[in-house]
Amino acid sequence: MTDMTHSPAFDAAAEFDRQVRTLVTLGYPALSGRTPDGFAELVAPLRAEAVARTDSAAYAEYDPAATGRVPFVLVVGRELAPIERTLPLTTLHGGRLPGFVDRTFEPGSLERFVATGPTRPPGAGGVHLLFDVERGEEFCGVVPGDAMATVAERGRTLLTIEEGVALLTLVPETLVKSKCFSLGGSRCGDRRVPALWISKRAPKLGWCWEGNPHTWLGMASAGARHA
Structure with a gap:
């Protein structure tokens, strides 16, 4: 007899609400100089866009630890919440x-x-959405400079430091051993590329040279931003 059961479709509205609750619980309203209600009002306009632009069927088998893929992430910029x-x-x-x-x-x-x-994030509100996020483990062992060029050729965008922190904060399953990720969207004018990896059983924000590959370090990217 054929098993006719199916995994439920990804609920974008519920996921957006979960991300907001997580940020409120962690104290992001106070960091941004707002009350919890004020913070919720700040991000509320992004909810409809998160739902409209998420292909729920594509995430029916949602397993970010295994796939490194996340439909969207709510990002609070460093002007509101310093790294x-x-x-x-x-x-x-x-x-x-x-x-x-x-x-x-x-x-x-x-x-x-x-x-x-x-x-550079769009708008000036200090919050935005990042869509179709990938931690990019396919680039493990690839020279970061080459990985960044490939991401650009695909029409995708590199993650910034604050976007990487947002991904880690809201979907910590994405940072796992041997599948850590660089954040090539933030640069300081030299050859350093920031990255998030695991050290002493904790997340660590460090950097690596753009010409030095690491077998455990990929290149995170996204499909689009919206504010």
């Missing part, structure tokens, strides 16, 4: 140790890693 404050709010999936910035970022350098022209 130095948000990264310690992250943990690995099922973990407890907070994320941290690697000591190789010299004092004041993190502020210089900003979005490039093509990756």
